[in-house]
Amino acid sequence: MINTRKARKKREIRQAHKRINQTSKCKWCGKRYKKTHTAQKYCSTKCTTESKRERDRQWHNKHKRKYRKVGTTNIGQHAHKNEEIEKLIILKEKRRTGL
Numbered sequence: 330m331i332n333t334r335k336a337r338k339k340r341e342i343r344q345a346h347k348r349i350n351q352t353s354k355c356k357w358c359g360k361r362y363k364k365t366h367t368a369q370k371y372c373s374t375k376c377t378t379e380s381k382r383e384r385d386r387q388w389h390n391k392h393k394r395k396y397r398k399v400g401t402t403n404i405g406q407h408a409h410k411n412e413e414i415e416k417l418i419i420l421k422e423k424r425r426t427g428l
């Protein structure tokens with residue numbers, strides 16, 4: 330087989346078309362479905378949204394400790410009258426949270 334870049338590209342396209350015609354397993358519900366495009370992972374928009382929500386939930390659980398800390402200790406509801414002091418307060422909070 331010729332292995333030029335053009336030939337390889339052609340072969341990839343052919344394989345992608347083959348993949349499109351096969352049924353695939355949904356990553357969320359596990360149901361078999363027919364792909365409408367090659368990058369498809371889920372059978373329906375419902376499964377896509379649910380999976381996205383779950384991924385977001387996992388991400389939030391992983392990072393929540395970092396974000397829960399922001400603005401809860403040193404920074405008040407209103408800015409301090411003195412700009413220099415306000416600046417110090419913000420720097421202190423930034424140092425504390427490590428952001």
Ligand SMILES: [Zn+2]
Nearest residue numbers: 355358372376
């Ligand atoms: Zn599904």
